Amino acid sequence: MKTGLKGLDPRSKLVLVLCLSTLGVFIQDIGILTAVLCVSIALSTASGSRLFVLIRKFRRILWLFVAIAVIQSIFAPSGRVLVSLGGIKLITAGGLYKGVAMVLRMSIVMVSATIMATSNSREIVQGLVQWKVPYEIAFMVSVAIRFLPLLTDEIKNVVTAVQLRGIELDRIPARQRVKVYSYLIMPVVSGAVIKSRELATTMETRAFRAYPKRTSYMVLTMQRIDYTVIITSLITSILTLILYIKC
Amino acid sequence: MTVPLEVRDIWYGYPGGKGDVLKGVNLAVERGEVLAVVGLSGSGKSTLCYCLSGIVPHIYQGNLRGQTLIKGTPTTSMKIPEIATRLGIVFQEPDNQLFSPTVEDEVAFGPENLCLSREEIGERLELALKQVGMEGFRFGSPNQLSGGQKQLIALASVLSLDPEILIFDEAMSQIDEQGKAGIKSVIVGLKERDKTIVMIEHDFDNLDVADRVLLLRDGVLQPFEGRL
Numbered sequence: 001m002k003t004g005l006k007g008l009d010p011r012s013k014l015v016l017v018l019c020l021s022t023l024g025v026f027i028q029d030i031g032i033l034t035a036v037l038c039v040s041i042a043l044s045t046a047s048g049s050r051l052f053v054l055i056r057k058f059r060r061i062l063w064l065f066v067a068i069a070v071i072q073s074i075f076a077p078s079g080r081v082l083v084s085l086g087g088i089k090l091i092t093a094g095g096l097y098k099g100v101a102m103v104l105r106m107s108i109v110m111v112s113a114t115i116m117a118t119s120n121s122r123e124i125v126q127g128l129v130q131w132k133v134p135y136e137i138a139f140m141v142s143v144a145i146r147f148l149p150l151l152t153d154e155i156k157n158v159v160t161a162v163q164l165r166g167i168e169l170d171r172i173p174a175r176q177r178v179k180v181y182s183y184l185i186m187p188v189v190s191g192a193v194i195k196s197r198e199l200a201t202t203m204e205t206r207a208f209r210a211y212p213k214r215t216s217y218m219v220l221t222m223q224r225i226d227y228t229v230i231i232t233s234l235i236t237s238i239l240t241l242i243l244y245i246k247c
Numbered sequence: 248m249t250v251p252l253e254v255r256d257i258w259y260g261y262p263g264g265k266g267d268v269l270k271g272v273n274l275a276v277e278r279g280e281v282l283a284v285v286g287l288s289g290s291g292k293s294t295l296c297y298c299l300s301g302i303v304p305h306i307y308q309g310n311l312r313g314q315t316l317i318k319g320t321p322t323t324s325m326k327i328p329e330i331a332t333r334l335g336i337v338f339q340e341p342d343n344q345l346f347s348p349t350v351e352d353e354v355a356f357g358p359e360n361l362c363l364s365r366e367e368i369g370e371r372l373e374l375a376l377k378q379v380g381m382e383g384f385r386f387g388s389p390n391q392l393s394g395g396q397k398q399l400i401a402l403a404s405v406l407s408l409d410p411e412i413l414i415f416d417e418a419m420s421q422i423d424e425q426g427k428a429g430i431k432s433v434i435v436g437l438k439e440r441d442k443t444i445v446m447i448e449h450d451f452d453n454l455d456v457a458d459r460v461l462l463l464r465d466g467v468l469q470p471f472e473g474r475l
Contacts, residue, residue, distance in 0.1 A: 120348035120349065121347075121348045122347055122348045122349060122352045142346075142348075143346055146346055146347075146348070147346075150342065195343055198338065198340065198343040198344075199343050199344075199346060200306075201302060201306055201338075202338065202343065202344045202346075203346070203356075204302075204305075204306055204327045204331075205300060205302070205327065205330075205331055205335070205336050205405075206331060206356055206357040206360065206404060206405070206408065207327075207328040207331040207332065207357055207360040207361055207408065208328075208356075208360055209328070209360070210326075210328030210329075210331070210360045210361055210362075211328075211360070211361075211362050213362060214359050214360050214362055215358075215359050215361075215362050215363060215364065215365060215368065216359060216365075217351075217352075217355040217358075217359055217365055217368045217369065217372070218352070218355075219365075
């Protein structure tokens, strides 16, 4: 049995994630954003998420973060010029500050989202349903989560099939590569359409939407720790925002 | 006595398709009978399944003539959920039939839709998993199962609706020998419990559990004489 943060109700996790993300979106100060990120990392780890495995998995995308910081710095210049090229301000202190803030903000949203990943999709659906979200909408989210890895596999299979026909994607010019990828869209999309159609048929043949309501075999019950987490998250977030706005 | 499953002079063509895929199919399957339908790819086997299970015309429209009767009631006058409680279908591709994070959720999905009480859902869940011999996997993820095990879970999900008629649309085509043996032993068990079963097959090795074999060739149903 899961205990502590690991055993939280998905609804408590959702409130926690919403509070952290809201702080990340509204706050501009790098110091506070760093603190929120540290709290997010601590909570994510305590809730049993595989945060560091995920970071390793998505390490290629981390370059995107650096690129965003630089681009932000170029397009929103302010303050002291740090790097310039022929009179054009490339990196400014103010721009860099905004870029770093943007990266911190994105990191907070992503890290806090990993807290949700510690609940399985059925628990999340049930949490939303018990919050009176229509089952169809909650279920749609769950199916999307379930089929995303299958879609990724399908894309990999199609790319492998192309490579097996003698096209070395790594060695051909970028323009040609884009052309090859455009050819891959059709089989991937048609595969996804067929899959979704078969899935819908399966669901219908299992009496989906037989009645306006349905029974849930799984029932989630909030524990004392859930209420504690929800109340603490909301109060802390509201106080932080009030203090931030006033100072 | 009313036959559990009957097809009367079915003609069917897909919308935009060239002509009819099924051409005057007549069929009656008795209670406790295992009927196998064999045929080459494109002969209309899966289309026949769709017509038997009410998927045609309720989900896939097209040009349908003739009638499919489930216990004497035409499928055209029944809604899909109503059909689901009388007839269950297991498809070819295991991955496209499993959409829940745990085996328990998957098998409970159908009874939940029928608004049964939680106690009854629990009983049906246990029984369905026991019937397919997968009780030990109840809290596991379907993603971590083999093809044969996935197909058994898909079958358990259908059995939890407690249908009298079961259709297997090439359900053994994507699984290994061990998986096939598992499915076949479940079919034998279901036959012993007087369930009416239609198996669509292309592999002759799987016909040993069938009481009767028919051949579907170019949309026409005929006696099977050992060759396609």
